[in-house]
Amino acid sequence: MSAVERVPWPALPTDARGAVERHLTGPYTVREMATYNSGVAVLLEFADGARVFVKGVPEGHDQVAQLDGEERVNGFLPLSCPRLLFRLKAAGWDFLGFSGLAGEWADFGPGSTDLPAVASMLSEVGDCDVTGLRLPSLWESYRQWCDPADEVLFQGSTLLHRDPTASNFVVSEGRAHLVDWAWPSIGPAWVDAFIWAFRLVVDGGQEPHEALRWASRVSGWKSATPAALRVFSQAEARSWAQSVEEAPGDEVVVALATAAEKWASRWA
Numbered sequence: 001m002s003a004v005e006r007v008p009w010p011a012l013p014t015d016a017r018g019a020v021e022r023h024l025t026g027p028y029t030v031r032e033m034a035t036y037n038s039g040v041a042v043l044l045e046f047a048d049g050a051r052v053f054v055k056g057v058p059e060g061h062d063q064v065a066q067l068d069g070e071e072r073v074n075g076f077l078p079l080s081c082p083r084l085l086f087r088l089k090a091a092g093w094d095f096l097g098f099s100g101l102a103g104e105w106a107d108f109g110p111g112s113t114d115l116p117a118v119a120s121m122l123s124e125v126g127d128c129d130v131t132g133l134r135l136p137s138l139w140e141s142y143r144q145w146c147d148p149a150d151e152v153l154f155q156g157s158t159l160l161h162r163d164p165t166a167s168n169f170v171v172s173e174g175r176a177h178l179v180d181w182a183w184p185s186i187g188p189a190w191v192d193a194f195i196w197a198f199r200l201v202v203d204g205g206q207e208p209h210e211a212l213r214w215a216s217r218v219s220g221w222k223s224a225t226p227a228a229l230r231v232f233s234q235a236e237a238r239s240w241a242q243s244v245e246e247a248p249g250d251e252v253v254v255a256l257a258t259a260a261e262k263w264a265s266r267w268a
């Protein structure tokens with residue numbers, strides 16, 4: 001997947017900003033948000049305290065598929081996830097606009113008081129009714145890293161976010177809100193909790209046994225089996241190794257691939 005060059009809000013074509021502004025309620029101030037992927041990611045703040053979060057990529061870019069995923073899943077998400085307000089294309093840009101939150105990234109470190117709220121948010125996702133929602137299965141994304149006989153370990157009917165990093169939770173007034181639904185899938189109930197545990201180690205510097213203790217507070221975790229964790233963690237490690245081949249100079253990706261390899265070796 002190719003990267004999108006970051007474009008500050010004032011540098012967008014006037015017609016692109018104007019098209020977004022037609023969905024807004026008045027003058028605003030702009031906060032540029034840190035991202036790895038989107039070309040545009042801004043929190044627009046209004047005098048009355050309202051906020052709108054806008055993310056965008058150039059029209060036709062291969063990351064438009066991620067915007068499509070976010071648009072498709074939004075109406076099925078728990079109410080604590082930001083609502084989609086608009087999707088629009090203008091002046092060569094493709095945008096999503098969401099209800100905006102005031103808050104900070106979750107702290108995944110040892111002793112963080114954000115962790116119970118994150119566990120609750122992930123349990124809420126696992127309880128979502130996704131009847132009628134058409135999404136790729138987890139197996140579709142992972143089969144290339146697995147033996148065909150592993151398919152049975154990837155079966156399930158739970159909504160998955162697949163990227164529960166610290167930066168994808170906005171914590172506000174003691175609640176954790178899961179954002180950035182770019183990779184929604186359907187699969188086994190334990191998957192997001194397991195990826196969260198990995199991220200508690202990588203993003204939060206937690207000891208693996210502590211990370212797993214937190215994962216066990218997510219309702220879907222109880223369906224995890226050692227065989228499934230082994231196969232999934234190996235598949236993740238292979239997928240990160242491929243990302244390194246595609247972007248050998250990307251230090252973030254290299255560090256994640258090394259951590260994923262170590263994580264997989266715990267389950268071997």
Ligand SMILES: Nc1ncnc2c1ncn2[C@@H]1O[C@H](COP(=O)(O)OP(=O)(O)OP(=O)(O)O)[C@@H](O)[C@H]1O
Pocket residue numbers: 033034035036037038039041043053055082098099100101102104105167168170179180181182
């Ligand atoms: N609805 C929202 N309200 C307030 N802040 C938000 C909202 N959605 C996202 N953010 C903030 O903006 C940041 C970037 O958003 P998001 O993760 O959706 O973009 P992205 O381009 O996919 O980023 P990355 O590739 O880094 O994950 C998030 O880390 C979060 O801090």
Ligand SMILES: [Mg+2]
Pocket residue numbers: 167168179180
């Ligand atoms: Mg993100």
